[in-house]
Amino acid sequence: MRPVLVAGLDVGSTKTAVVIAEVSGDAPHRARVKILGVGQARTSGMRREIVTDIEATTESVRKAVKEAELMAGVTVETLYTGIAGEHIHGRASSGVVAVGSEEITLRDVERVHEVARAIVVPADREVLHAIPQEYIVDAQGGIRDPVGMAGTRLEAEVFIVTGSSSAAQNIRKSVTRAGYRVEELVLEPIASSMATLSEDEMEIGVALVELGGGTTDVAIFHERKIHHLASLPWGGATVTNDIVKGLSLPYAEATRVKERWGTARAAAVDPHETFEFSAAAPGQTRHIARELLAHIIEQRMDEIFSLVGEQIEKSGFGDRLGGGIVLTGGGAALDSITYLAEQIFAGPVRVGVPGESLGGLVDSVRRPKFATATGLVRYGARRILSEHVETGGAAGGRPVNGVIKWMRDWLTDFF
Secondary structure (H helix, E strand, O other): OOOEEEEEEEEOOOEEEEEEEEEEOOOHHHOEEEEEEEEEEEOOOEEOOEEOOHHHHHHHHHHHHHHHHHHHOOOOOEEEEEEOOOOOEEEEEEEEEEOOOOEOOHHHHHHHHHHHHOOOOOOOEEEEEEEEEEEEEOOEEEEOOOOOOEOOEEEEEEEEEEEEHHHHHHHHHHHHHOOOEEEEEEEHHHHHHHHHOOHHHHHHOEEEEEEOOOOEEEEEEEOOEEEEEEEEOOOHHHHHHHHHHHHOOOHHHHHHHHHHHOEOOHHHOOOOOEEEEEOOOOOOEEEEEHHHHHHHHHHHHHHHHHHHHHHHHHHOOOOOOOOOEEEEOHHHHOEOHHHHHHHHOOOOEEEOOOOOOEEEOHHHOOOHHHHHHHHHHHHHHHHHHHHHHHOOOOOOOOOOOHHHHHHHHHHHHHO
16 A cells, blocks of 8 residues: 555643654554654643633644644644543443354444444434454354354444543544544544553553543453543642642642652652752742652552552452553653552553554654554554555545444454
8 A cells, every 4th residue: 555644633631742654554454654753732721631722722733733744744634633531431332133144244244233333322422432342153252353254143242432522522623723634533542552552461451541631541451352441530730730739839830840850759769859940039949859749749649540440440350450550641751650550559560652563753752641642643554554455455435334344453453
C-alpha cells in the first residue's frame, strides 16, 4: 500500500498532544508506522476530560496540530481523536445466531454482531466501540475468527463502550472549528494500550493505569480481552491543586515546582534539601523544603493508587494480573512513581512509554504523556490497512462489510 498520513489527537484536561505519522504495509498486523511530527499545547477549556469552553479547546487543538504539521512538513485533514472521562461506560454483551449453511460465512458474523450490539442505548449516549472478545461455535469457545469453520450455532461475546453524546459532540465541534475533521472517536485507554502493552501482557493479565491531568483511567485486560473500565475524577491537576494550597503558590508556579522538584517518595529526600523559586513580589525569592513538597505529592498519589486498587478488586481480576500494572499518561513521569505504586499493588509495576516497533522521530514520542496520541496513530494505521485488505487495495469508499471486517481484526490482530 502507498504510504498515507495518519494523525492522532489527545485532548486532555491539561495538555493537548498531536502525533502525525506515515503508515504503510500490507496487513494490519504488519503496519509500519513512521513518526513525522509531534505537537503539544496547553489545554484550555477542558475539565476532567469534558469540554467546558469550545472556543478555548478549539484554539488548543489548532496550536497543537499546527506545531505537529510544521515539524512534519505536511498538512492533515482528519484526526483520530481520543475520548475519556467519567461518562464512559463499558459492558459485555453476547449474541447467538443459527448458521444456515455448511460453514460459517462473513454474513453469519455480521448477524451475530448485530444481535450482540442490540442493546438499549439511552438517547443521550452513543456507542463508541463494539469490540469482539471471543466467538463460540457449537459450544467450543476461544475462537478468534470463525469464518470458514463448520458449525450450526455461532455465539459472539462483545465488549460495548458507550459515552455521553453531548461530550462526544463537543469534542467533534472543537476539532471542526479548528479546521479539521474527526475521523473517529477512540477510547483513550484503548489507544494507550496499543502504544504501551505487549500481547503477552494482555494474555496473562495486566492493568493499564493512565494518570491524566483531570482523571485517572483504568483498563484491565486478560486473555487478550478487555474486562473492566473505570475513570476516577482525580489526576495530575489534583496533585497540583494540593501544592497550591499546601505551599501557597499560584497554579502555574505549582505546576513548574511539581515538574522540576516533585517526587512521590518523601523518604528518599534529604530533610535539609530546599529549592528556590521566584516569589510573587518582583525581585523576591522563596525557599521551601523539598521534603514538604514530596509529602504533599506522596499523600495524594497514595490515595489515587488506593482507589485504583479498589477498582482492580472490583473487576474480579486482582489475582490474575500476571503482567502487573503499567502506568502511563503525564503523571507516570513523576519521580519515584513506580516505587510508590509497588507499595500499593501486589505485583510488578512499570512505566509504559510508546516507541516499540516505530520508525522516524521515535525519540519525540518516547514519553508516557504521548502514549494516547501515539496509540491513536496505531489505531488509525490498523483501521486503514484493514480496509485496504478488504477492498483488495482498490481506491474509493469503504466496503459494505468493511466495518465488520475491522471489528474482527480487533480480536485477530490485537486482542
